[in-house]
């Protein structure tokens with residue numbers, strides 16, 4: 001099925017391309033990329049706390065790092081990082 005986007009913008013896909021270049025999904029994060037802009041936390045910062053303190057819940061990560069405690073826009077990414085770490089922990 002093909003969906004068409006209705007827009008008054010004469011070049012709508014240009015806007016979409018520009019927007020997508022600024023969006024990083026969890027799998028795209030490099031260790032030094034900022035995940036939580038408000039707390040200036042990189043993926044490596046979050047992973048280190050999860051590993052060092054053996055965290056298992058999103059709330060624990062919030063308590064230890066303050067990630068996702070201001071605007072919350074990074075919450076899904078923080079949760080995804082935690083899930084990946086827990087999966088890696090289970091696999092040894």
Ligand code: FES
Pocket residue numbers: 035036037038039067068069070071072073074075
């Ligand atoms: S970006 Fe993480 S709380 Fe705003």
